[in-house]
Amino acid sequence: MSETAIGQRVWGIGRLWGKVAAVAVIGLMVLVFFTARSYFESLELQRAQSRVTLYRSTLLSALERYQHLPFVLAHDPFVLRAAQGFGRQQLNARLASFASEADLDAIYLMDRTGLTVAASNYDRDLTFLNQNYGFRPYFRAALAGERGQFFGIGATTSRPGYFIAEPVRNTDGAIVGVVALKLDLSGLERAWSDGGETVFVSNRDGIVLLSSEPSIRYRALDALSADQRRAIQARKQFGQEALAPLDWKRLGPDQVRLNGVSHLHVTAPIQGSDWVLHFLSPERDVLTRAWLVVIGAAILAIVISAAGLYLRIRRVRESLAESQAARRKLQAANIDLAREIEERREAERRLEKAQTELARTSKLAALGQLAASVTHELGQPISAMKNYLAAAELDAVPGEHSETFSRLSSVVGRMERLTQQLRFFARPSGAGVDGGANGAVGLKPVDMKPVDLKDVWHEAFALIEPDLDGAGIKLDAQLSDAPVMVQGDRLRLEQVVVNLCRNAVLAMQSAPRRKLTVRVEDADDLAQLSIRDTGPGLGGLTIEALQEPFVTTRASGEGMGLGLAISAEIVKEHDGRLTARDIPEQDGGGAEFTVTLPLKTEGPSRP
Structure with missing residues (x-):
């Protein structure tokens, strides 16, 4: 074979290997792209889930802020007299003062036909006075004796709002009217819009009620049927809005296309309503990061290839004597590469x-906001309850119902102390504040005294006894004969026991056998309080997962997963430990939670 033929054959083989290498590189880059895309998409979905949880908490806070007010107004003597036809002009001014102080759109009273007989905006051009709202679902629900809640565009003002209504009953319990308030949610929408993210709320018909993007408000995710439109028109829920369908298409379980742009899509139901909160994250951000990874991988491959080619040429040109030195250098490079890989893994x-x-910090931040909101919003109704009790006690005949008044005052006082203690989840770390081992923020108890765990159980039992009787649960209390003394805050320890017992009661709601076993004992210089139920068990979850804020084994809307988080923090503040385990089926099944605390020893009490 001639040199020319040999050269052509070598050239042909080189071209073939070049094509194979090009195909391999392209295939590798495609694999890198899809792997990076999947990874960044997973990260973005986790972030979106955290964001939608935060947005849901802000929406729930806005909706629940005034939930108590219609109930309080329904029991106001002025409202009751006006519902019976007396003092309506005086009530107009009173409601106007309430609406101004509470920053509400309107508060108004309707008779049984739906006619407004008193309103806070009685002196305005667009007043609810003498308007009939008997067609509104919230009025019909309240007239049936239930709390009415409804979102719609005002039939009088043409402005959207959230309506809450309560029935007004006379002394015989008969419904003589309906009191309602209108809450403006535009401030919440502005806050969402300022955040620069796409978030909106839709109802069961798929109509967008609230949105950070004004262009999609009052648009339908899917085309509405004729029956749906007739029902909406009967409720006059959206005024003259066309309710046109959005350019919206579901691409997968976590992907949608809105106005031609693909987004990652995460939703969260709003408990107590038929609303769904939607959070959209542009998919282009994920694709951009994936392409950056591909470009980086391509550059790295070129650099590695160039380095390999250089080393190969160098080895060919080096003499046999230098070959051993090259091998030693290669071994050193392998060691460095292994170290670099280990550093990268670290x-x-x-x-x-x-x-x-970061995820835990986000949960605790949301928990702090929720605790602050609950503490703030419950403070006013609890103060009102104390005032009503004091007034009722003054009006009562001396000696009559004194024991009842005393018990009610004690319960209200306990509620007030508990809400005050919730503040330790909302306060930042600093003087007088102690960060827990897991990074949670809490206050050290200030009332640490010797406490008998048996007394803690008796006090907690007085609170949960009605729950046990109502659920038909058999109680087996196994208490030590001798006192089981610990150093602690009695009220907080009672709160832990009440939380654990009520969790057990809820777990046994659908259990065929309902038995609650409580043991208080001491062993090996430790005090133990165990609570065992016959429910479905922990479902494979660990105590670390269960005590995370917002983690719960109950159905959606039946709890927020804060009870165990609070209980775990309280136990840690007492230098104790909270554990949980599943009970095997052969032993009766269920779950057992155990609180372990140091026994009280002789010596000065801890401050």
């Missing part, structure tokens, strides 16, 4: 830990 582990801590 960096990835630190990144994963940081992401976990």
